[in-house]
Amino acid sequence: MIISDEFAKHESDFIKKYEKIGYTANYQVVDGRLVDLETKETFTPEDVxxxxxxxxxxxxNPSDxxxxxxxxxxxxxxGTFLTAYGPTADxxxxxxxKAIPESNVSESGNILNS
Known part of the structure; x- marks a missing residue:
């Protein structure tokens, strides 16, 4: 969904709101695995x-x-993971x-739904 809500025009607005409710971990993808940058624990797509x-x-610039x-x-x-998508995607x-199973994807934690 493209965000049009007044309170969250920027990614950082949402990151701050999610951090307040416990989504504080930061991650990186390395060699096909998600890595928790603090604990160094790694996860496969099935673990996420x-x-x-x-x-x-x-x-x-709409292309951003x-x-x-x-x-x-x-x-x-x-936690949260912010990345580019479209032509500039990593x-x-x-x-x-893309490899995360569909059964592991929902909107159950979306703060816009609460």
Missing amino acids: KVVAEHRYEGMS MSILYVIETTSGSK LEVAEFF
Whole structure:
């Protein structure tokens, strides 16, 4: 979904709101696995649940596109992952999120639904 809500025109607005409710972990994709940057724990796509996602288009340049994934892992780690999508996407990151089983993707944690 493209965000049009007044309170969240920027990715950082949503990141701050999710951090307040416990989504504090930061991640990186390395060699096809999601890595918790604090604990160094690694996860396969099957270990990850996407509980919300928010897509953005750049305010001044619509080709500046990003997506914020709100994720939970099988170990209980919860956090966000912000990445570009479209022509500027990181292919390794895109492949990782594409490999997450559909059954692990929902909008159950979307703060816009509460």
